[in-house]
Amino acid sequence: MMTGLRQRKKEQTRRRIAEVALRLFDERGYDAVTVNEIAEAAGVAKVTLFSYFPTKDCLVLEGVQDDTAGVVAGRRPGQPPLDALREHYRAFAARGADGVDVRHLLTQVRVISATPALMAGVYQAHMGQRYELAAALAAAFAEEAAGNGTAAAGAAVTGDEGGTGDPAGDLLARIVAGQITATLTTLQEAFFQRLASGMPLEEAGRLLADDVELAFDLLENGLKPKNGDKS
Amino acid sequence: MMTGLRQRKKEQTRRRIAEVALRLFDERGYDAVTVNEIAEAAGVAKVTLFSYFPTKDCLVLEGVQDDTAGVVAGRRPGQPPLDALREHYRAFAARGADGVDVRHLLTQVRVISATPALMAGVYQAHMGQRYELAAALAAAFAEEAAGNGTAAAGAAVTGDEGGTGDPAGDLLARIVAGQITATLTTLQEAFFQRLASGMPLEEAGRLLADDVELAFDLLENGLKPKNGDKS
DNA sequence: TCGATAACCGTACCGGGTTCACTTTCATAC
DNA sequence: GTATGAAAGTGAACCCGGTACGGTTATCGA
Numbered sequence: 001m002m003t004g005l006r007q008r009k010k011e012q013t014r015r016r017i018a019e020v021a022l023r024l025f026d027e028r029g030y031d032a033v034t035v036n037e038i039a040e041a042a043g044v045a046k047v048t049l050f051s052y053f054p055t056k057d058c059l060v061l062e063g064v065q066d067d068t069a070g071v072v073a074g075r076r077p078g079q080p081p082l083d084a085l086r087e088h089y090r091a092f093a094a095r096g097a098d099g100v101d102v103r104h105l106l107t108q109v110r111v112i113s114a115t116p117a118l119m120a121g122v123y124q125a126h127m128g129q130r131y132e133l134a135a136a137l138a139a140a141f142a143e144e145a146a147g148n149g150t151a152a153a154g155a156a157v158t159g160d161e162g163g164t165g166d167p168a169g170d171l172l173a174r175i176v177a178g179q180i181t182a183t184l185t186t187l188q189e190a191f192f193q194r195l196a197s198g199m200p201l202e203e204a205g206r207l208l209a210d211d212v213e214l215a216f217d218l219l220e221n222g223l224k225p226k227n228g229d230k231s
Numbered sequence: 232m233m234t235g236l237r238q239r240k241k242e243q244t245r246r247r248i249a250e251v252a253l254r255l256f257d258e259r260g261y262d263a264v265t266v267n268e269i270a271e272a273a274g275v276a277k278v279t280l281f282s283y284f285p286t287k288d289c290l291v292l293e294g295v296q297d298d299t300a301g302v303v304a305g306r307r308p309g310q311p312p313l314d315a316l317r318e319h320y321r322a323f324a325a326r327g328a329d330g331v332d333v334r335h336l337l338t339q340v341r342v343i344s345a346t347p348a349l350m351a352g353v354y355q356a357h358m359g360q361r362y363e364l365a366a367a368l369a370a371a372f373a374e375e376a377a378g379n380g381t382a383a384a385g386a387a388v389t390g391d392e393g394g395t396g397d398p399a400g401d402l403l404a405r406i407v408a409g410q411i412t413a414t415l416t417t418l419q420e421a422f423f424q425r426l427a428s429g430m431p432l433e434e435a436g437r438l439l440a441d442d443v444e445l446a447f448d449l450l451e452n453g454l455k456p457k458n459g460d461k462s
Numbered sequence: 463t464c465g466a467t468a469a470c471c472g473t474a475c476c477g478g479g480t481t482c483a484c485t486t487t488c489a490t491a492c
Numbered sequence: 493g494t495a496t497g498a499a500a501g502t503g504a505a506c507c508c509g510g511t512a513c514g515g516t517t518a519t520c521g522a
Contacts, residue, residue, distance in 0.1 A: 124351045178413030186409045222453030276471050
């Protein structure tokens with residue numbers, strides 16, 4: 001995997017910077033730590049730090065998003081997008097967080113949720129995710145509308161873009177993408193809040209599983225099922 | 232309304248700054264215009280500019296949000312929140328944009344949608360809206376669960392906060408609030424895109440009316456109505 | 463007419479982020 | 493083993509958004 005000494009050192013430096021930054025942020029608050037301090041504490045020049053992380057946000061907001069568009073695009077043929085997503089998040093909740101550094105994740109969550117500026121960054125990430133999902137959904141809807149056509153799928157692949165040109169269909173896809181993204185965001189938020197408030201990972205995972213079902217039922221059936229059974 | 236000479240001058244200065252800023256942004260792009268230039272062009276000191284607008288964003292992002300939470304909170308007794316919102320946006324689409332400065336609005340939209348940083352600001356505003364709506368919805372759900380109780384309404388008023396304490400109910404409210412906000416955001420986005428692409432206001436309004444119905448049907452009935460009738 | 467006060471100003475400052483010219487360190491070809 | 497080119501790293505100067513502060517001017521109320 002091309003692991004020269006150079007590569008290793010580079011990755012090591014990158015990780016050192018990120019770790020130092022997160023620790024300092026957690027200790028003294030994001031706003032109270034300057035990038036100069038981080039650079040110095042990591043034994044590196046400011047300009048070097050910025051060669052690894054384009055902005056201060058990125059020191060914390062790395063790997064904070066999941067690829068819903070990919071899940072939709074890679075679903076089993078004929079499977080409705082929503083089913084694929086439900087399956088995916090159900091599985092995620094079930095396997096908990098295998099191989100995840102929980103301490104690190106928690107610190108990350110703590111710092112982010114304590115810092116409005118970072119929350120804004122998270123929102124922005126969600127925004128990008130939403131656009132991608134809209135494209136994937138537009139492709140899925142087009143495919144579905146064309147029977148089980150591989151023709152539409154082919155077009156979507158060659159287009160590599162979604163947005164099939166049909167503005168009305170696009171609007172539907174965009175609305176649905178927004179709803180899904182918002183829902184998943186809320187779920188994630190609730191999950192992290194539980195974790196941050198000290199709930200053990202396992203229990204939070206169990207609650208998350210319930211939440212996933214609630215959320216996707218809501219997405220499928222809407223707010224007004226038949227009668228008014230809330231909660 | 233307390234219009235002394237002082238007040239008038241102040242408002243005038245404020246408007247002059249905002250107008251100059253918007254014009255410059257539109258001419259040369261948001262990022263290519265510095266606040267110093269704006270201040271100079273408006274005949275004012277930088278520090279004065281920042282006494283009117285806390286950040287550069289705010290020069291553009293003023294009055295870009297609507298109060299969904301207020302609509303829910305002020306709905307007719309017994310009316311489901313979603314109905315109230317549908318009614319509100321239906322009315323909005325119908326009356327078009329009476330008394331709105333369309334040219335100004337269009338410039339605003341143009342500048343915002345051409346600038347990722349501003350889009351982030353918009354997104355953040357939506358996020359705030361979402362939290363407020365979640366609180367309003369939580370109160371509404373609680374009220375509904377308590378029969379037609381004025382007791383719950385009273386509590387909601389005294390609390391002035393929503394978030395009735397019940398975490399599960401809160402989650403539902405938060406999810407729904409997210410879905411609604413995301414949907415309305417998308418609608419607004421589509422509306423503005425049409426306007427920006429030269430469509431006359433009246434026609435855009437008519438299309439918006441259709442979109443509103445589509446969107447709220449989707450919210451009420453979900454993605455999987457009975458059979459698969461899309462579009 | 464005379465304070466009080468609100469708007470306004472200039473300047474210096476801070477922190478995030480970029481540019482540039484320069485040195486060090488590793489990889490590679492001979 | 494050594495020459496060489498590229499990549500990683502450096503320091504200093506710079507830009508821009510935003511704040512702090514002390515001081516000036518204009519308006520307001522009495």
